[in-house]
Amino acid sequence: MELKVHPARWWEKEGEGKVRCLLCPRKCLIPDGGCGVCAVRLNRGGELVSQSYGYPVALQIDPIEKKPLRHFLPRSATFSIGTLGCNLKCVFCQNHHLSRGAYQKRLTYRYFEPAEIAQLAKRHGCASVSFTYNEPTVFGEYVIDAADAAHELGLKTVLVSNAYINLEAAKEIYPLMDAANIDVKGFSEAYYREMCGGTLKPVTDAVEFYRNTVGGHVELTYLVIPGKNDSDKMIDDYLDWVESRLGIDTPLHFTAYHPDYQYSESPRTPLELLYKIQNHALADRNFPNVYLGNIC
Ligand code: SF4
Ligand code: SF4
Numbered sequence: 001m002e003l004k005v006h007p008a009r010w011w012e013k014e015g016e017g018k019v020r021c022l023l024c025p026r027k028c029l030i031p032d033g034g035c036g037v038c039a040v041r042l043n044r045g046g047e048l049v050s051q052s053y054g055y056p057v058a059l060q061i062d063p064i065e066k067k068p069l070r071h072f073l074p075r076s077a078t079f080s081i082g083t084l085g086c087n088l089k090c091v092f093c094q095n096h097h098l099s100r101g102a103y104q105k106r107l108t109y110r111y112f113e114p115a116e117i118a119q120l121a122k123r124h125g126c127a128s129v130s131f132t133y134n135e136p137t138v139f140g141e142y143v144i145d146a147a148d149a150a151h152e153l154g155l156k157t158v159l160v161s162n163a164y165i166n167l168e169a170a171k172e173i174y175p176l177m178d179a180a181n182i183d184v185k186g187f188s189e190a191y192y193r194e195m196c197g198g199t200l201k202p203v204t205d206a207v208e209f210y211r212n213t214v215g216g217h218v219e220l221t222y223l224v225i226p227g228k229n230d231s232d233k234m235i236d237d238y239l240d241w242v243e244s245r246l247g248i249d250t251p252l253h254f255t256a257y258h259p260d261y262q263y264s265e266s267p268r269t270p271l272e273l274l275y276k277i278q279n280h281a282l283a284d285r286n287f288p289n290v291y292l293g294n295i296c
Contacts, residue, residue, distance in 0.1 A: 006053030079121030082133025089197035186229035
C-alpha cells in the first residue's frame with residue numbers, strides 16, 4: 001500500500017537535493033530518497049514530508065491516570081493515538097514495536113483525518129485526545145491539526161513526550177497542549193548519551209518552556225533503572241532542577257522498569273527502591289505530589 005505523505009514543517013534545503021530537518025536536536029541531513037533517524041520523515045525529491053501524518057497505528061481509550069496524569073481531568077477517559085517512529089533510541093524502550101517501527105508498503109494502514117480523531121474521541125465519551133505511545137514530536141504536523149480539531153469539539157489535548165524537540169517547533173506545538181506528561185529519563189548528559197542516544201539539555205529547555213512560557217500543566221515521569229539512574233546524587237540533581245525551575249508542586253511519577261528491547265543488564269525495579277525515592281522526595285525534600293507507577 002502506498003501511503004499518502006504530508007508536507008512537513010520545520011526544515012530547510014541544503015543543496016544537492018538534501019534537506020535538513022529542524023524539528024528535533026538531531027537536525028538530520030537527509031538525502032533525496034532517505035529518511036531521518038525517526039524513520040518517518042522523508043526526503044521526497046528535495047522536499048521534507050511526513051509519512052506518519054494521518055496514520056496512527058495505535059488508537060485506544062485510556063484512563064487519564066495511565067498517561068500518567070494525576071492532576072488533570074481526574075477519572076476521565078482520554079482518546080490515545082500513536083504512530084510509528086521516535087527520535088530517541090532508548091535501549092530499554094518499552095514501546096519499541098512502535099518507536100522502532102517503520103511504515104512498510106506491504107502492510108495496510110487506515111488514514112484518519114484529524115477531525116475524525118476528534119469525532120471518535122467525542123463519540124466515545126472522552127474528555128481529551130492524547131498524543132502518546134511513540135514520540136508525538138515526530139508527527140508534530142498531525143498533532144497540530146488534530147489538536148485544533150479536538151479544541152473545536154470542546155476537548156482537551158494531552159502530550160506524552162520525551163521533549164526532545166527544538167524550541168522553534170515547540171513554539172507551534174506546545175501552546176496547543178492543555179497538559180503534558182514528559183519523560184525525564186535520567187539526570188545527566190552521560191545517561192542520555194549512553195541509554196537514549198540523545199542529550200538532556202534540550203529536554204530541560206523544552207519542559208521549562210512549556211511550564212514557564214506557555215503556562216501548561218506538566219507532570220514528569222522518571223523510569224527508575226536500578227544501577228543506572230537511581231543514585232542519590234542523580235535523584236537529588238533531578239529534584240533540585242524541578243524545584244528551582246518548575247516548582248515544588250510539580251507532580252512527579254517514579255515508575256518501575258522491566259528488562260525490554262536491547263537492555264536486560266538491570267533487574268526489575270524493586271518496590272523498596274521506588275518507596276525509598278518516593279519517601280525521600282516527600283519527607284526529606286517536601287515535594288507534595290509524588291506517585292509511583294508500573295507496579296504489579
Ligand atoms: S524529527 Fe526525525 S528527521 Fe527530524 S531531526 Fe529529529 S530524528 Fe531527524
Ligand atoms: S523516547 Fe520513549 S518511545 Fe522513544 S525510544 Fe525512548 S522510551 Fe522508546
